[in-house]
Amino acid sequence: MRAKGHWVGTTCTWWHPGGPSGVLIAPPLGYDYFSAHATLKILADNLAKRGFTVMRFDYDGTGDSAGEAWDKDRLESWRKSIRDALEAMRAAGCTSVCVVGLRFGATLALELEGVDAVVAWAPVLTGKRWMRELRMLGIPTKFPGFVLGGTVFSEETVASIAGVTASQTPTKRVLLLQRTSAPLAGLQRQFVDAGIDATLEDAIGSDGFLDQPAEDAVAPHALIARIVDWLGSSRAGRIELAPATFTKMKWRDGSVEERFVEVAGLPGVCGSGQLGKPLVVFLNSGSEVHIGPGRAWVEYSRALNLAGYPTLRMDWPGWGENVERPS
Known part of the structure; x- marks a missing residue:
């Protein structure tokens, strides 16, 4: 299913046309961006078949969007990218928007105000631990920091991300998808205690594409189908978007x-x-x-x-x- 390229300012987005119920897909950062690309494209196609209007996007300084990996204030620019994408869906006519976030994209999705539901797929629980893990895999740079998968993590960015945790969310309905190596039962309990309808399930098949070279990545079709079923179907109607090319x-x-x-x-x-x-x-x-x-x-x-x-x-x-x- 062909998606339509659409610029939201200087943010690259790919729209899958559908009805007034929208789904925003927040990608991961670093090398997982590449290995997860096919999986998220297939997910978007399957959601569009259910009638959803779906948007995928690239954060500032990543993908086809403007900005460079070396720019300052990376964390805030990434937060702005996801907020701008969400507002673009609403401006296009989506009367409800759910968000599917993968890895750090899931962590950012859990921060969003005013979304109907979040699928938090293998979210980063603590930015400090995540940065420690990535630093061991990354390549040192001329300035303090490291590079991994084309994403620059300066010491400023590392310090900003280290203060991020996935301990709370304003969203009232959440599907938590956990990997065996990173259980989320504790996060589910926190959410339930806060009055959130939080469902916990295993992210079966995710190890087939996360932390893998892109050529070896295998999309988890059963898990994709489960995400689609959990989100349901779009309300009746059709959104007509004139892409900003x-x-x-x-x-x-x-x-x-x-x-x-x-x-x-x-x-x-x-x-x-x-x-x-x-x-x-x-x-x-x-x-x-x-x-x-x-x-x-x-x-x-x-x-x-x-x-x-x-x-x-x-x-x-x-x-x-x-x-x-x-x-």
Whole structure:
């Protein structure tokens, strides 16, 4: 099922058209972004088949969105990205919105005000412990901090995330999906004691794609079906969205213009350049999505745009935005 690229300001989003009940999908950070991409795309497709309007998005400084991994105030910019995405769904006509968050995306989803329900899929319980785990896997940088999967964790970012915990939520209905290595019974008890309708289930099959290389990731179809069933179906009706296909964003010492395009029916992101300059095309690196390894294709293409070269980032059939698997 083809999603439509839609800019929310300079935030890249992918819309799956449907009815007035919306589902916002908050992705993970770091390398899990790449290994989870196909799973979240399949989840979005299956929710759209149930009539939901579904939005996937990239946080600032990740994916196809504006911003760089080296920018300051990463935590607050990520929080703003998810809030902006939520408001965009409401502005489009969604009368109710549920959020499915994966890993740190689940932790951010639990912070949101005014959502109807949250599926917290293997949430990060304490940012301090998570940063300690990622630091052991990451690569040290020239400044204090580390890089993992194209995401820069400066000491400022590490300190900000260390203060985050998934100990409470304003949401009144929550599905907690736990991995064997990270049980959530204690969190469920906290939520129930606070008057929250909190259901706890096992995230069966999640180890098949989390903490895995993208080429080895296997989507947990049974768990996807369970999430869809828990969320139910959309109310009757249809939201008609006119996608915002063009945006202009600051990039280093200049600005670049990007638009969503289709080539032979396949979606892509085109960066503007000068007439007469050759088009530079970026395709998948192995099984990873069209942003390239560690987001390198985004950085390379925007550098080329500043030099006057037009660029195109897109996925081969069957990969990235073109993943289509049976429900």
